[in-house]
Amino acid sequence: MSAGIPFPDLSPEIVSIPLFGMEFALRWYALAYIAGLLAGWRIAVALVKRPALWPGDTPPMTPKQVEDLLTAVILGVILGGRLGYVLFYQPGYYLSRPWEIPMLWSGGMSFHGGLLGVVVGAWWFSSRIKAPKLQVADMLALAAPLGLMLGRIANFINAELWGRQTDLPWGVIFPGVRAQDCSQPVGEPCARHPSQLYEAGLEGLLLGLVLLVLLRRGALRTPGRIVGVFLAGYGVARFAVEFVRQPDAQFVGPGNPLGLALHVGGWGLTMGQILTLPMIALGVWLIVRSRRA
Numbered sequence: 510m511s512a513g514i515p516f517p518d519l520s521p522e523i524v525s526i527p528l529f530g531m532e533f534a535l536r537w538y539a540l541a542y543i544a545g546l547l548a549g550w551r552i553a554v555a556l557v558k559r560p561a562l563w564p565g566d567t568p569p570m571t572p573k574q575v576e577d578l579l580t581a582v583i584l585g586v587i588l589g590g591r592l593g594y595v596l597f598y599q600p601g602y603y604l605s606r607p608w609e610i611p612m613l614w615s616g617g618m619s620f621h622g623g624l625l626g627v628v629v630g631a632w633w634f635s636s637r638i639k640a641p642k643l644q645v646a647d648m649l650a651l652a653a654p655l656g657l658m659l660g661r662i663a664n665f666i667n668a669e670l671w672g673r674q675t676d677l678p679w680g681v682i683f684p685g686v687r688a689q690d691c692s693q694p695v696g697e698p699c700a701r702h703p704s705q706l707y708e709a710g711l712e713g714l715l716l717g718l719v720l721l722v723l724l725r726r727g728a729l730r731t732p733g734r735i736v737g738v739f740l741a742g743y744g745v746a747r748f749a750v751e752f753v754r755q756p757d758a759q760f761v762g763p764g765n766p767l768g769l770a771l772h773v774g775g776w777g778l779t780m781g782q783i784l785t786l787p788m789i790a791l792g793v794w795l796i797v798r799s800r801r802a
Contacts, residue, residue, distance in 0.1 A: 513680040513700025521667045541663035545656025546586070550579045552652040562729045569635075569644035581634045582649070585626030593622010597780060620657075620747075621784040643732035643795075650739035651720055657743075658713020665705040672702025672753045679703065704754040711746035734799035741792030744785040751781045 523535045553575045557568035570578070594617040595603045595610055603610050627649065635645045664670045671683045680700030719742060720735055728734045756779050 513682040513698060516668060516681055516683050519666045537666045538663040541659040545659045546583060548655050549652030550575065553648050556648055556651060564730050569640045569648065570638060574638055578634050581630035582627050585630035586623045589626015590618035590623030593619030593625060597622065597784065641732065646736040647729055647732060650736040651724060654713050654717030654720065658709045661705045661709035661713060665703060670705055671755055672704030673755050674699055675702050702753040704750055707750050712743050716742045716746065731799045733795040737792045737795030737799060740788045741796065744789035744792060747785045748782050751779045
């Protein structure tokens with residue numbers, strides 16, 4: 510039997526209310542989205558209220574405009590996250606069942622899709638109000654890590670997106686793990702990496718602290734530097750965690766036990782790693798560009 514910590518007695522539902530013959534539940538995952546978006550909004554408002562942080566002592570927008578931007582960000586996260594999951598992870602399934610695409614309650618959101626959605630929404634809004642796009646991107650990058658951390662903690666509470674099997678003492682025995690996904694004999698517990706918590710610590714807490722240090726050193730006065738560090742930092746963290754994160758079931762097969770989306774011979778990359786490579790490249794380019802400005 511592999512060593513492991515039993516999953517704590519946590520329910521994904523905060524409260525469930527019967528209404529009109531149906532159960533309506535408030536879930537930790539939904540609360541994480543709401544809290545992350547509201548916290549990001551308040552962080553952005555606090556930033557634009559401090560003109561000294563920005564080039565020429567001029568913030569990219571007013572607090573009221575930040576509030577309007579929130580609507581575009583919410584739409585980008587939801588629509589982009591869902592469409593990204595459909596296109597990146599299960600295009601065949603949803604092409605045959607297009608009516609299931611809007612069924613968000615059935616699960617399936619992609620961070621990379623949500624990021625693209627936010628980029629499109631923020632680009633459109635910045636163009637409409639003629640705000641400097643790189644400065645807006647820096648502002649959003651500072652607002653993002655807290656939401657990422659909350660989202661990954663909610664993934665842990667939901668007992669989803671767990672890691673690969675491990676014998677490390679902090680491995681967690683998640684409920685719902687199928688016996689065929691483990692090398693343990695049927696009926697024995699299977700400990701896995703708590704990869705959700707790895708991501709919460711790296712993509713949320715650590716990356717947020719790095720960006721805070723850059724903010725305190727005046728990085729907002731060099732447009733593009735903070736968003737560059739955010740993109741490269743998230744990309745590197747996600748690329749690393751993918752080595753211990755269980756891949757999506759649709760990529761795992763008899764000839765592909767590691768769930769590699771791109772594999773040649775004995776090496777390959779998961780879909781999560783493939784999608785982070787453009788992020789890392791763009792982030793490094795923005796950092797170099799900001800240093801030359």
